[in-house]
Amino acid sequence: xxxxxxxYDRSHFWHVNDQQDHxxxxxxxxEIWPECAxxxxxxxxxxxxxxxxGYYLQGIVSLLFWETRRKDFKVMMTHHIVTVxxxxxxxxxxxxxxxxxxxxxxxxxxxxLELAKASKYANMETLTNTFFAIxxxxxxxxxxxxxxxxxxxxxxxxVPKCPHISRKRFYAMxxxxxxxxxxxxxxxxxxxxxxxxxxxxxxxxxxxxIREDDSDDD
Numbered sequence: 001x002x003x004x005x006x007x008y009d010r011s012h013f014w015h016v017n018d019q020q021d022h023x024x025x026x027x028x029x030x031e032i033w034p035e036c037a038x039x040x041x042x043x044x045x046x047x048x049x050x051x052x053x054g055y056y057l058q059g060i061v062s063l064l065f066w067e068t069r070r071k072d073f074k075v076m077m078t079h080h081i082v083t084v085x086x087x088x089x090x091x092x093x094x095x096x097x098x099x100x101x102x103x104x105x106x107x108x109x110x111x112x113l114e115l116a117k118a119s120k121y122a123n124m125e126t127l128t129n130t131f132f133a134i135x136x137x138x139x140x141x142x143x144x145x146x147x148x149x150x151x152x153x154x155x156x157x158x159v160p161k162c163p164h165i166s167r168k169r170f171y172a173m174x175x176x177x178x179x180x181x182x183x184x185x186x187x188x189x190x191x192x193x194x195x196x197x198x199x200x201x202x203x204x205x206x207x208x209x210i211r212e213d214d215s216d217d218d
Contacts, residue, residue, distance in 0.1 A: 041096050052103050056083045079186050086179040105147050109139045143187040152180045
């Protein structure tokens with residue numbers, strides 16, 4: 001994704017360049033607006049979409065049949081369903097540039113989180129606390145700062161003018177932006193839980209998943 005122009009400049013969410021992937025929502029197609037009549041994406045973008053869709057579909061099955069139901073089960077299930085809907089909606093509406101950036105923002109914090117989990121299982125408390133602190137920083141920056149400022153704001157306020165602006169805004173962008181905002185709400189909920197874990201780690205020198213407490217309540 002680092003080779004894509006929209007990775008560095010959010011104005012390229014909409015920019016059409018003959019040398020790069022074309023991007024224009026499906027509902028913005030018109031004979032008098034030829035730039036919008038084409039929409040193509042390279043294989044790596046399509047492959048990224050297929051991988052993420054498969055991941056979240058198996059996540060739904062896993063939550064239903066395999067994983068222990070924790071306190072945030074309903075929120076996690078809602079998150080997976082919203083994400084799958086977002087993937088399909090963005091693909092149908094030709095907004096894969098937005099979608100790939102949402103994927104990246106979700107994936108980047110998983111790396112220190114999984115390292116923290118592995119360290120916890122290995123009883124390496126210092127390393128666990130270090131990776132968890134890195135995870136918390138990356139989580140806040142990616143999901144509570146960059147996501148609303150550079151993903152949601154362009155989707156809501158920076159839709160460019162075109163012959164089908166009303167159709168695009170109300171039928172494509174309206175639903176798409178609503179899904180993004182719902183993800184942000186869930187991010188805020190999980191941040192609250194993470195802050196509680198972080199405070200516990202500071203005072204007790206140990207990192208524990210508070211979602212496992214009273215997991216049978218739901």
